Amino acid sequence: MNAPVTTAGLLIVGGGPAAHHAAIAYREHGGPGPVLLVSDDDTPPYFRPPLSKELLRGGTDGPDLLLPGRTGAEVRTGRRVESLSVADRLARLDDGGTVAFRQCLLATGSAAAALPVPGADTALYLRTLADARTLDERIGYAGSAIVVGSGFIGCEAAASLARRGLRVTVCSDERVPQAARLGDAVGDRLAGWLAEEGVTLRGGAEVTGIGTTASGRVVQLRDAEPELADVVLVAAGATPRAGLAADAGIAVRSGRVVVDERMRSSAPGVFAAGDVALAYNAAAGRHLAVEHWGEAEAMGTVAGTTAAGGDARWDSPPGFWTVIGDRTLKYTAWGDGFDEVALESHDGGGFTAWYRSGGVVCGVATHLADGDHERGTELVRRGATSTGRPDGR
Numbered sequence: 106m107n108a109p110v111t112t113a114g115l116l117i118v119g120g121g122p123a124a125h126h127a128a129i130a131y132r133e134h135g136g137p138g139p140v141l142l143v144s145d146d147d148t149p150p151y152f153r154p155p156l157s158k159e160l161l162r163g164g165t166d167g168p169d170l171l172l173p174g175r176t177g178a179e180v181r182t183g184r185r186v187e188s189l190s191v192a193d194r195l196a197r198l199d200d201g202g203t204v205a206f207r208q209c210l211l212a213t214g215s216a217a218a219a220l221p222v223p224g225a226d227t228a229l230y231l232r233t234l235a236d237a238r239t240l241d242e243r244i245g246y247a248g249s250a251i252v253v254g255s256g257f258i259g260c261e262a263a264a265s266l267a268r269r270g271l272r273v274t275v276c277s278d279e280r281v282p283q284a285a286r287l288g289d290a291v292g293d294r295l296a297g298w299l300a301e302e303g304v305t306l307r308g309g310a311e312v313t314g315i316g317t318t319a320s321g322r323v324v325q326l327r328d329a330e331p332e333l334a335d336v337v338l339v340a341a342g343a344t345p346r347a348g349l350a351a352d353a354g355i356a357v358r359s360g361r362v363v364v365d366e367r368m369r370s371s372a373p374g375v376f377a378a379g380d381v382a383l384a385y386n387a388a389a390g391r392h393l394a395v396e397h398w399g400e401a402e403a404m405g406t407v408a409g410t411t412a413a414g415g416d417a418r419w420d421s422p423p424g425f426w427t428v429i430g431d432r433t434l435k436y437t438a439w440g441d442g443f444d445e446v447a448l449e450s451h452d453g454g455g456f457t458a459w460y461r462s463g464g465v466v467c468g469v470a471t472h473l474a475d476g477d478h479e480r481g482t483e484l485v486r487r488g489a490t491s492t493g494r495p496d497g498r
């Protein structure tokens with residue numbers, strides 16, 4: 106029997122925010138033909154940010170997590186697109202089915218980065234709802250946890266696990282969380298937040314292996330005593346899933362699909378958006394790699410609008426928020442480096458960090474300073490040289 110062939114005006118590969126918002130925008134702009142969304146996740150598009158926050162603390166799960174809004178798309182979950190032929194406009198699925206598409210959006214996102222040490226495959230990771238549920242189940246029997254990595258997801262998860270009553274240690278090769286991305290001064294604040302949540306931070310600790318002893322899990326550290334716990338979660342960043350595009354001969358740089366400000370890839374009629382894209386930002390005047398929820402939504406909207414024949418481009422400064430315990434850090438930045446940071450403290454523990462590159466404001470991170478967050482976002486967008494502070498910093 107011949108494998109089934111489906112026809113789609115727009116084939117969307119992926120089931121994250123970029124995919125979901127592209128489908129909505131395509132419909133809203135009158136894109137022709139049926140939209141087919143194929144995701145290898147078991148669940149239709151859902152909110153990922155709560156996985157390390159509310160869900161891990163024992164809160165939100167189920168229908169609350171599903172993304173709202175009507176896409177009008179046929180959604181196929183638990184199905185992977187295995188290969189694409191750009192010339193023939195055909196996609197092959199892992200069930201042997203084929204999709205004949207007019208246009209295609211690659212919104213394949215990222216996978217949790219594997220830690221390149223022995224035993225890393227025995228640890229838990231946190232990218233999908235299924236990962237979060239597995240972790241939730243394991244901590245039900247655990248008294249202690251080690252989180253490897255002090256990125257946003259590592260810090261959020263550590264604080265959430267501590268709130269569940271676990272003894273939590275974060276092992277990170279950075280001295281303080283996020284030092285490379287946000288600088289030492291903000292990193293010190295984040296370290297303080299973790300300490301107040303009861304989390305022990307072992308900074309400057311390079312993990313060399315993960316194993317099991319008679320009393321539980323063990324994390325080996327270079328030139329230091331190992332850490333022992335019941336559960337090990339690796340939160341070592343994300344790896345964009347650009348293999349499908351690369352295999353199809355679509356231009357990929359730094360592991361991401363290169364697209365213009367309208368999310369058009371090197372292959373006519375093929376778009377990419379979200380974490381997997383290295384997209385040109387019209388306001389920045391350069392390509393940016395971002396792994397933020399809001400940007401995936403924005404890029405997906407641009408891709409869906411463009412595919413439908415509408416006019417849209419990506420020109421907003423990327424923004425991110427993180428919640429550690431009860432504290433929220435808001436961050437807007439082009440995200441490709443800074444050479445100067447000035448930290449301003451506010452009453453009640455709030456602060457604003459201003460980032461500059463070549464004298465131009467390129468980022469702002471705030472806690473309890475929403476006015477600065479909004480003003481800073483605009484200064485970043487404009488490429489301002491002054492923050493307007495009296496001392497000129």
Ligand SMILES: Cc1cc2nc3c(=O)[nH]c(=O)nc-3n(C[C@H](O)[C@H](O)[C@H](O)COP(=O)(O)OP(=O)(O)OC[C@H]3O[C@@H](n4cnc5c(N)ncnc54)[C@H](O)[C@@H]3O)c2cc1C
Binds near residue numbers: 186
């Ligand atoms: C635990 C956690 C917490 C986070 N918290 C925040 C936060 O607070 N703020 C923030 O800004 N960002 C946060 N992020 C990051 C944010 O979730 C991502 O930037 C965002 O999800 C990227 O969206 P996307 O649509 O590009 O890809 P993804 O959300 O990664 O979705 C990709 C989809 O593609 C599917 N897929 C991949 N390859 C194939 C294939 N070949 N065939 C079929 N389907 C495929 C996957 O199954 C998945 O459905 C968090 C991420 C995690 C994991």
